[in-house]
Amino acid sequence: MLSAKQYKSGVxxxxxxxxxxFAVLNAITKAFAALEQAPEDAVLVSGIGCSSRLPxxxxxxxxxxxxxxxxxxxxxxxxxxxxxxxxxxxxxGDGFSIGGNHFLHACRRNVDIVYIVMDNEVYGMTKGQASPxxxxxxxxSKLTPHGPEVRPFQPCAIALASGAxxxxxxxxxxxxxxxxxxFEAVQHPGFAFIQVLSQxxxxxxxxxxxxxxxxxxxxxxxxxxxxxxxxxGDDGLSKGIFYRQPRPTWPVEHPDTQPxxxxxxxxx
Amino acid sequence: xxxxxxxxxxxxxxxxxxAGEILLRAAAKQGxxxxxRKTFGPQIRGGESAAIVRLxxxxxxxxxxxxxxxxxxxxxxxxxxADEIPVTESTILIADKAAGEYPANLPQPQQTLTLDFLGLAxxxxxxxSNLALLGYVTGWLGCTPEITELAIRHRLQKHPQETIELxxxxxxxxxQLQLEQPIPLKPVLPLPTHSTGQKNAQNLWVANGNQxxxxxxxxxxxxxxxxxxxxxxxxxxxxxxGEIESVxxxxxxxxxxxxxxxxxxxxxxxxxxAMTATSGPGMALxxxxxxxxxxxxxxxxxxxxxxxxxxxxxxxxxxxxxxNLAVYGLHGDAPHVVLSALSISDCHFTAGWxxxxxxxxxxxxxxxxxxxxxxxxQIMPPAASTGFSANTxxxxxAQGEAGEAAPYFRYLDxxxxxxxxxxxxxxxxxxxxxGLEHNAAAIPSPKAAxxxxxxxxxxxxxxxxxxxxxxxxxxxxxxxxLICWGSLYQVSLEAQTRLRAKGxxxxxxxxxxxxxxxxxxxxxxxxxxRQTLVIEQNQxxxxxxxxxxxxxxxxxxDQLSFHQYCRPGPALFSPVEIVGQVEKLIDKGMSSC
Numbered sequence: 001m002l003s004a005k006q007y008k009s010g011v012x013x014x015x016x017x018x019x020x021x022f023a024v025l026n027a028i029t030k031a032f033a034a035l036e037q038a039p040e041d042a043v044l045v046s047g048i049g050c051s052s053r054l055p056x057x058x059x060x061x062x063x064x065x066x067x068x069x070x071x072x073x074x075x076x077x078x079x080x081x082x083x084x085x086x087x088x089x090x091x092x093g094d095g096f097s098i099g100g101n102h103f104l105h106a107c108r109r110n111v112d113i114v115y116i117v118m119d120n121e122v123y124g125m126t127k128g129q130a131s132p133x134x135x136x137x138x139x140x141s142k143l144t145p146h147g148p149e150v151r152p153f154q155p156c157a158i159a160l161a162s163g164a165x166x167x168x169x170x171x172x173x174x175x176x177x178x179x180x181x182x183f184e185a186v187q188h189p190g191f192a193f194i195q196v197l198s199q200x201x202x203x204x205x206x207x208x209x210x211x212x213x214x215x216x217x218x219x220x221x222x223x224x225x226x227x228x229x230x231x232x233g234d235d236g237l238s239k240g241i242f243y244r245q246p247r248p249t250w251p252v253e254h255p256d257t258q259p260x261x262x263x264x265x266x267x268x
Numbered sequence: 269x270x271x272x273x274x275x276x277x278x279x280x281x282x283x284x285x286x287a288g289e290i291l292l293r294a295a296a297k298q299g300x301x302x303x304x305r306k307t308f309g310p311q312i313r314g315g316e317s318a319a320i321v322r323l324x325x326x327x328x329x330x331x332x333x334x335x336x337x338x339x340x341x342x343x344x345x346x347x348x349x350a351d352e353i354p355v356t357e358s359t360i361l362i363a364d365k366a367a368g369e370y371p372a373n374l375p376q377p378q379q380t381l382t383l384d385f386l387g388l389a390x391x392x393x394x395x396x397s398n399l400a401l402l403g404y405v406t407g408w409l410g411c412t413p414e415i416t417e418l419a420i421r422h423r424l425q426k427h428p429q430e431t432i433e434l435x436x437x438x439x440x441x442x443x444q445l446q447l448e449q450p451i452p453l454k455p456v457l458p459l460p461t462h463s464t465g466q467k468n469a470q471n472l473w474v475a476n477g478n479q480x481x482x483x484x485x486x487x488x489x490x491x492x493x494x495x496x497x498x499x500x501x502x503x504x505x506x507x508x509x510g511e512i513e514s515v516x517x518x519x520x521x522x523x524x525x526x527x528x529x530x531x532x533x534x535x536x537x538x539x540x541x542a543m544t545a546t547s548g549p550g551m552a553l554x555x556x557x558x559x560x561x562x563x564x565x566x567x568x569x570x571x572x573x574x575x576x577x578x579x580x581x582x583x584x585x586x587x588x589x590x591x592n593l594a595v596y597g598l599h600g601d602a603p604h605v606v607l608s609a610l611s612i613s614d615c616h617f618t619a620g621w622x623x624x625x626x627x628x629x630x631x632x633x634x635x636x637x638x639x640x641x642x643x644x645x646q647i648m649p650p651a652a653s654t655g656f657s658a659n660t661x662x663x664x665x666a667q668g669e670a671g672e673a674a675p676y677f678r679y680l681d682x683x684x685x686x687x688x689x690x691x692x693x694x695x696x697x698x699x700x701x702x703g704l705e706h707n708a709a710a711i712p713s714p715k716a717a718x719x720x721x722x723x724x725x726x727x728x729x730x731x732x733x734x735x736x737x738x739x740x741x742x743x744x745x746x747x748x749x750l751i752c753w754g755s756l757y758q759v760s761l762e763a764q765t766r767l768r769a770k771g772x773x774x775x776x777x778x779x780x781x782x783x784x785x786x787x788x789x790x791x792x793x794x795x796x797x798r799q800t801l802v803i804e805q806n807q808x809x810x811x812x813x814x815x816x817x818x819x820x821x822x823x824x825x826d827q828l829s830f831h832q833y834c835r836p837g838p839a840l841f842s843p844v845e846i847v848g849q850v851e852k853l854i855d856k857g858m859s860s861c
Contacts, residue, residue: 062700076534
């Protein structure tokens with residue numbers, strides 16, 4: 001049995017002081033300790049961005065791929081190697097913008113993986129551009145001087161509409177709550193999505209307010225209609241597990257498949 | 269070899285391609301060899317569609333460029349086939365009564381016959397004039413009604429019984445019609461001999477290159493395939509989808525090509541040999557992730573069944589214009605392997621070899637096939653086992669091996685350039701694979717020394733590949749060396765035979781290993797050849813440009829000049845066309861052959 005600390009690889013994170021991602025890193029190690037996760041049987045898969053650097057910081061296998069494609073890498077790995085605990089992760093730009101299509105289809109496909117999006121509403125690594133979850137009037141990027149002027153993406157509602165079977169929102173200011181959520185997500189059979197409000201002290205200092213405004217909502221349901229009603233009325237700052245309804249995972253096994261002679265069909 | 273070519277033309281949905289597939293099966297059962305090229309417009313229904321079947325007494329791998337017998341169910345849009353189905357005065361033409369107006373701008377064949385195939389089908393309660401036409405042709409070829417029937421049952425085996433019985437009745441009606449209204453002035457064609465007889469037919473296969481690509485991959489141990497539909501690669505994926513579960517693997521239909529290639533990379537990282545297949549536009553989308561496979565040293569096979577480009581281009585027809593994309597299309601310095609399949613049956617061999625190389629060298633292998641190879645069916649002897657295996661233990665970190673160098677150095681700078689790979693689940697090999705440049709210990713690093721070390725290692729690990737005996741097929745010995753790749757190899761061999769009949773000997777080299785280029789092997793194989801002609805089916809001579817970029821020191825000036833003949837698709841190269849190019853070169857008086 002390993003302690004939470006022993007799940008850290010010792011590689012020093014590149015993150016800024018005060019970055020919310022440290023809390024996510026700690027939550028993962030705590031959840032792994034609670035799960036008694038064999039380090040060699042876990043694979044953390046990420047895309048590109050500040051948060052996508054996380055796999056290197058954990059004592060397990062990792063795959064740091066290209067921008068936006070953590071989910072397909074993770075899904076391919078899990079389908080090929082169902083014995084592994086596969087956790088995909090990344091930021092809001094990676095997951096909801098360049099990787100948006102994969103997000104929809106990962107929810108729908110329901111491969112048994114966990115997906116953690118560390119959502120700080122900004123592209124940090126490229127120095128502060130608006131992301132799909134940035135407020136419409138956020139005017140701090142040179143790229144969008146008037147603000148993005150586009151309604152923010154609603155990750156949890158979209159996950160629900162796309163068929164995700166486990167939907168939760170955590171907060172970097174509450175690493176224990178996050179560790180608990182992750183513990184549940186890993187044990188959930190199927191695609192488990194956790195949006196983490198993970199503050200960016202460098203580009204979005206205003207997110208300090210989350211300490212006051214984020215609120216716990218104990219509304220977990222297996223009824224998609226109720227979950228939809230809640231999520232559409234939500235202010236985006238509630239945390240908790242909102243929805244979980246186990247449903248068949250992909251790939252569906254076909255135990256009656258017989259070994260065949262691959263060459264038979266060519267014979268004339 | 270005696271051979272003849274039959275073209276059957278209709279609009280999409282009239283079933284001429286099905287007729288072609290049945291004809292090929294009947295020929296196989298008759299002990300003949302042949303190849304079937306399907307050609308269509310981009311529409312699924314209502315466009316133009318044709319089956320071109322070339323039959324012969326020995327193995328047939330390519331078309332001749334000549335049409336001996338043309339059967340037409342529908343003249344509309346026929347002009348779109350002008351380049352592919354050249355009508356000459358000596359073509360024998362049979363048209364259905366309902367085919368419409370004879371196109372004004374076509375030469376008038378000397379022998380024409382109008383028959384009521386549709387009327388015949390209708391009297392039997394069917395609308396399938398294609399089957400009446402089919403029976404007419406099989407009868408004319410000398411197939412017995414039993415053989416025609418067997419071929420129909422084989423092709424339509426998944427159809428309801430009554431459909432099959434009706435199809436047989438219509439086809440045999442066509443055979444009867446052939447007795448009543450035979451082709452005039454026969455025999456006018458060099459009819460294939462039936463010497464091989466039915467017994468040998470038991471051993472023959474009918475397969476297309478896309479299916480054989482799938483077979484080669486699965487036999488070599490590919491057990492994960494990610495798929496996104498694209499013409500003309502979809503049937504690689506569809507064939508695999510029907511078979512992969514029976515060997516314990518999985519095929520995933522991805523949401524796009526970006527997902528497909530990344531899924532395959534994920535599976536490859538997990539130690540399960542993985543592949544995807546696509547065509548030019550799809551491979552362009554995969555390009556970024558192919559760079560990731562190179563940087564992270566994840567085994568990956570990508571098959572590109574080429575079609576006319578750029579963009580949507582001519583999606584249903586063949587071209588060799590993705591050479592540059594395959595060889596140069598990755599960002600950064602990204603050494604990888606590019607193979608080309610040299611015939612329909614070679615798709616099997618090359619796919620297997622690709623799977624083995626990818627696994628053994630932890631590398632990206634791109635296989636270039638094309639629409640002709642992929643979608644043309646051939647009667648052939650059963651494919652020999654390739655013996656390739658994507659499950660090579662030598663590349664995998666042995667138990668306890670990592671203990672000597674703790675922490676485990678995933679990207680250890682070895683002499684061969686190949687570092688022992690650890691697979692998830694191995695307790696002593698944990699690492700994070702990275703698209704970021706990294707040091708030997710897999711820790712991200714922007715240092716010049718690490719970058720240079722890892723770049724050199726990734727280049728070096730492919731070096732010894734050029735020693736492989738599979739690098740090319742070289743045939744014959746002459747003072748002119750014809751260099752080609754992919755589907756042009758078989759056509760070039762036929763051109764070589766035709767030239768020999770004229771007293772001209774040439775060497776034909778079909779290169780299977782396009783990158784890394786086996787330069788020394790090519791130099792050696794040039795042997796006594798004093799001239800070199802490079803041919804390819806693209807506008808800009810992509811392959812010839814590539815060849816010229818190497819250091820050819822030690823060769824004579826004529827060899828160095830790399831005469832080139834290139835032109836785009838969609839018309840296939842014909843043996844006659846190649847013969848003409850060779851003769852033109854020789855006529856320039858540069859040498860006597």
